[in-house]
Amino acid sequence: MPFLPRPASRFQTQVPWTPLPYSPLHETVWQFLCTASLVFGAWYIGWRWLKSLNFDALWFSIPLLIAETGSFIGLVLFTINLWSAKSPLRGALPVSARDCSDDPTTPDRPVSVDVFFATYSEDPELVRAGLQAAKKLTYPHPLNLQIHVLDDGKRPTMEAVAREEGVNYITRSDNVGFKAGNLRNAMAVTSGDFIMICDADMLPFPSFLEETLGYFRDPKVAWVQTPHWFYDIPPGIPLPAALERRLGAVGRGIGRLFERMFGPVQLGEDPFANDPQLFFDVILRRRNWANASFCCGAGSIHRREAVMEAALRQWSDQVSAAAGRNEKAARQLTGEAAISESISDVMRWQSALEEEFQPYKFHVSEDIYTSIVLHSDRERGWKSVLHPVVQSKMLSPNDLLSWTIQRFKYAGGTLDILAHDNPLFRRGLTLPQKLMYGSTFYSYLSPIWNVVFLISPIIFLFSGIAPVAGYSLDFFLHITPFLLLNELSQLVAMWGNSNAKGRAWYLAMFPLNLQALWAVVRGRKISFPVTPKDRQVGTYGRLVRWQIGVAALTVLGLIWGWACYGTGREGYTLGAMIANTVWGLSNALSMLPVIRAAYWQPDPVYEAAIVEGVKA
Known part of the structure; x- marks a missing residue:
């Protein structure tokens, strides 16, 4: 029974996003707004330190002020990250290996590419689908293409699939280094000019090499990363159609009226915020100007010479x-x-x-670690490129347990690098590169201040103790321009991308990121778990107990706080209640997406599509 990637019928027709076009005018407007936002933000933070401390509750006032300052520093780094969308131009496709080198002695022969499919415990039929897709890679010039299965599971069934598909099968006697060790072992027995990295569930598009190899005409380009795209994300059901199911024609009319007023609404779409367009098309793409877009593993292609030479230099x-x-x-x-x-x-x-000697660092985050090593090789001046056009499709985590395993690995691995090989102190990186990597690492420290932001309105609503000297007109005059300009600048910076869902998950991930941070502080080794490719059965309320607690306490606090305001209790002024009500509701609403994801079950039509695919 052949395997068909999940799900086979309903979502196979989905197409990836189109990259946002570069516009100098749009970039100028964004730069003006973000600069104004930072100016007003600095004005607000300065006022907070000098004029707004509540000296009767310094135990509350100072932690919040430190949290606000920490968050503002993160905003400065994020603004630097998004400053420019300029990217390097792609050259003509190389005809021979000599076109990709500055060494005149390079032979005039066809370019050679090794395609690596790293696998451990994934379904061999899942890997087969990727192998079949890789065999359809196209290129207008002669090309030496070799496809390899890197099987750390040492499975006869996987070897049989490789043999049936006519590709090379590579295994090893041990699993030292996990995926990084698997890649290193394969490099030792292959010789292609370029190495294309694929995860077990990745299906490369036929145009992958045609879209990426042109960048390597610049002999300094070490790797090109393409965006991840999850083609199995539920697209959701339009609100009018969903209401029509329950209320008939009346429901459809209500849904259409709502959408005319507030825009399109999809029910049941991507409950896990897996859509990576915001990360790849905005955040990582805008690191190209600083030569600091880092490798994300799957969907990338590397110059073998760069990986080996950087590893040799580091070893020396x-x-x-x-x-x-x-x-x-x-x-x-x-x-x-x-x-x-x-x-x-x-x-x-x-x-x-x-x-x-380590061509790929033995680390849970070997992709970003290798990026740092290559970027810091100042003598060779290696470059990286984020190519904005999607060139492959993959499977997304389809339950909160799988999602948590994946995100803990990301957070823990990144924080482990910060603790043991901080790129800010690494010789060779340029200042812009250090700022870009600093933005990534700093973002994983966010739970420290996010916890303060979550509990502060709760403390006020139950106690009437304010973290500021007073919610006066002066307070609102300082904070309002900053918040409005920040919101407007982010809207312009991410034109066409919604940041609301990402921002909610960024706040709601505080227990997971705190757990990763605590693991690194204790010196605990971050493991290499394989993200499950099949949906895990059940619900996961235990994974969101802290988020449920924050939401429930905030709602109870709002009821208590307004009751106290109604009875005229001291401390519960109208300005304080308005500020903390908006703040608290925003916090509570940010917890809802992850809570919903814990109890989410696929639409019956979605499940039927999976069954159809298996039967096919």
Whole structure:
């Protein structure tokens, strides 16, 4: 029974997004608005520090002010990230390997590409679908294309699928390094000029190489990343159609009237905020101007020379550092002022034997780690490109457990790099690159201040104690221009993309990110779990108990607070109630998407589509 990617009938006709066009006028408007937003934001933060502290409740006032300051710093970094949408131009497709090199001795032969499908426990038939798609890759010039299955599961069934599809099967005796080790092992037994990385569930489009290889005419380009696109995301049901199911023609009319007033509404769409367009088409794409778009693993293609040379340079630096430490220890032990050259050579040789050569870093986030290593190679000046056009499709996490496993790995892996190999202190990175990587790492510290933002209105609503000197006209005059300009600037920056869902999940992910942060602080090793490719059965209320608690306490606090205001209790002024009601409701509403995702069940039509696909 052949495998058909989930689901087979209903969503196969979905097409990926079209990249936002670059507009100098649009970029100028955005830059003006974001600059104005930051100016008013700095004015507000300065006023908060100098004029608004509640000295009768410093235990409350100071943590909130620190949280606001931390959040504002994050906004500054995010603004730098989005500053420009300019990207490098793609060159003509290379006819031969010589077209991709600045070495005149490079042979005039066809370009060679190795396509890696890394797999461990995924369904072999799922991998087969990707292999069949890879065999349809097109290129207008002679091309040496080799497709490889990198099976860390050592499964006879997977080997049989590779043999049936006429592709190479690669395995190894151990699983050291997990995916990074799997890629490294494959590099040792292959020789292509370029390496195309595919996850087990990835289906590359035939045009993948035609869309990406042109960038490599610049001999400094080390890799090109293409966007991830999840073709199995439920598209939802239009509000008029959903209401028609329950209320007939009257419901359809109500739905149409609502959409005329507030715009299109889709019920049941993407309950897990998996749509990655905002990340790839806005955030990562706008790092091209700083040569700081990082690799995201699947959907990327790498210059083998860059990966190997950067790894060799890093290995050499590690050997020199280790030898230096050994020489220092020897001098302290012997009391000698210097070590003889022969002994020094032996120590260096021993260090070379002990240090591991790592083309791909053994790390849960090997993709971003490799990006940092390549970007910091100042001598070669390696470049990266985010190509904005989708060139493959993949499966998304379809339940909150799978989603949580994936996002914990992202958060924990990134924070582990921050703790043990902070790119801000890494030699070789330019200042813009450090700011871009800093923006990524800083965003994972957000739960520290997000927790303060979530509990602050609750504290006020139940106690009447304000975190500011007073919710006076002066307060609203300082905060309102900043909030309005910030909202407007974000709207312009993400023209065509909704930031509301992403912002809600960013706030609601605080328990997961806190758990990842605490794991790294304790020195716990972040594991390499494989994200499940099949929907896990059941609901996951236990995963959202903190979000439910925040939402419930906020609602109860609002009831209590307005009751206190109605009875004239001290501290519950109208300005304070308005500010904390808007704040609290925004927090509570931000918790709802993740709570809904925990209890979400696919539409029966969606399930029927999956069954149809399996039967086919």
